[in-house]
Amino acid sequence: MAILQLSNGKVCGNSSEIVRELALFNVQLQHYSLEAPQHWADLLAEDVLPDLEKRQILELCDRQLESLKQETSYLWSDLLVFHPGSSQLHSISTYNRYHTHKAPEALYLLSGEAIFSFIELDGQQVQLLVQPGDYVQIAAGVEHWFSPTASLEFKAVRYFTTVDGWIPQYTELGELKKLR
Ligand SMILES: CSCCC(=O)/C(O)=C/O
Numbered sequence: 681m682a683i684l685q686l687s688n689g690k691v692c693g694n695s696s697e698i699v700r701e702l703a704l705f706n707v708q709l710q711h712y713s714l715e716a717p718q719h720w721a722d723l724l725a726e727d728v729l730p731d732l733e734k735r736q737i738l739e740l741c742d743r744q745l746e747s748l749k750q751e752t753s754y755l756w757s758d759l760l761v762f763h764p765g766s767s768q769l770h771s772i773s774t775y776n777r778y779h780t781h782k783a784p785e786a787l788y789l790l791s792g793e794a795i796f797s798f799i800e801l802d803g804q805q806v807q808l809l810v811q812p813g814d815y816v817q818i819a820a821g822v823e824h825w826f827s828p829t830a831s832l833e834f835k836a837v838r839y840f841t842t843v844d845g846w847i848p849q850y851t852e853l854g855e856l857k858k859l860r
């Protein structure tokens with residue numbers, strides 16, 4: 681289950697308190713446990729997944745997260761597979777700077793863990809550790825960054841409501857960090 685570090689440094693593990701805090705940032709957090717087939721754990725433990733298995737994972741998530749389809753009119757989804765040494769890690773520098781998106785960002789964490797940070801207009805920042813089963817939906821325009829943890833290990837499904845997906849619009853904080 682997710683863990684939230686508040687701007688005062690307090691660490692919160694109580695899911696209803698976390699949901700309340702995140703709502704102030706226009707971020708929704710839900711938790712869905714999938715009824716996974718026997719070999720599912722083995723699949724999610726693999727560092728590299730052939731395209732067929734990737735499609736099977738996305739299809740299973742689509743089938744079981746049907747309620748998400750009602751909540752968000754998402755058009756398509758992709759599967760992120762990060763692990764130490766993966767070439768995908770290069771893309772992290774695109775997202776670990778404050779940015780927004782013109783469309784909602786919805787991510788379902790399948791395995792491993794990752795961190796989001798959200799910032800409020802008054803500068804209050806929180807960090808959210810997401811773990812398997814956590815589903816985060818960030819409203820369009822919400823300033824955030826995203827990063828794997830030191831484990832560099834996670835698999836997640838991203839749900840897109842627009843054809844071009846989540847183009848990061850760097851915000852002043854994001855730009856400042858890029859210039860360093
Ligand atoms: C390369 S991890 C993908 C994360 C992402 O797309 C994003 O916008 C995080 O905020």
Ligand SMILES: [Fe+2]
Nearest residue numbers: 775785826846
């Ligand atoms: Fe993002």
Ligand code: NI
Nearest residue numbers: 775785826846
């Ligand atoms: Ni993103």
